[in-house]
Amino acid sequence: MSEHMQLSLALCRIGLYTCFRALCCKGPPPPRPEYDVVCIGLMAAGKTSLLSRLCSEGSDRIVPTTGFSIKAVPFPNAILNVKELGGADNIKKYWCRYYQGSQGVVFVLDSASSDEDLEAARAELHSALQHPQLCTLPFLILANHQDRPAARTPNQIKKYFELEPLARGKRWILEGTSTEHMDGVKEVFSQFILLLEDKDTPPARI
Structure with missing residues (x-):
């Protein structure tokens, strides 16, 4: 056998051994942390659509939540076990039972809603921010339906909801969202996961 062939066979053996070691000795990937999150907001705010996307x-499977549902939403660095609560008037009074x-x-709100519905959303957010079981938790506030012509900007929502005085010292993010731009939705959830991990993240962001 020529020296060239012997060298080739040796290199093949080394390559096969390396592959074998990689397959046999590589342990399972570390588990992603899981966080239990509650999702609230008025009816038609878009909670179910955002979570389903x-x-x-598929969009054909999206139906409004009438009671509550739980979804395991996967992200590269974590899994969010999201308990979505229906936003109908006859359900809102029971939200606190699931906190x-x-x-x-x-918290998802319709940024293009009527003034009356926006005021109702404001009242519900204020109540959640001050609830004993939620007041110390990080909040992700989504001003949804930003693709609609009547949508208010996150800055307008921030001012109208008086978030600065109410949520001062809390960990919260306010961001505009739309199911038409899911990359942006995923990005803001990634920022929210940093708050859940309690890393060096500013207490508020808009």
Whole structure:
């Protein structure tokens, strides 16, 4: 056997051994942390649509939540177990029964809603921010439906909802969202996960 062939065979053996070691000795990837999050907001704010799109579910499967539902929403660095509560008037009064065990809050509002509905959303957010079981948790506030002509900007929402005085010292993010731009939705959820991990993240962001 020529020296060239012997060298080639040796290199092949080394390559096969390296592949074998990589396959046999590589342990399972470390588990992603999981966080239990409650998602609230008035009816038609878009909670179900946003969560379903994050889970890559088809639009034909999206139906409004009438009671509550739980979705495991995967992200590269974490899994959010999101408990979505329906926003109908006859359900809102029971929201507080589902707050226990939550590690974060997602509040979704329709930024293009009527003034009356926006005022109702404001009242519900204020109530959640001051609730004993939620007041110390990080909040992700989504001004949804930004693709609609009547949508108010996040800065307008921030001013109208008086977030600066009410949420001072709390960990919260306010961001405009739309199901038409899911990359932006995923990015803001990634920022929210940093708050859940309690890393060196500013207490408020808009």
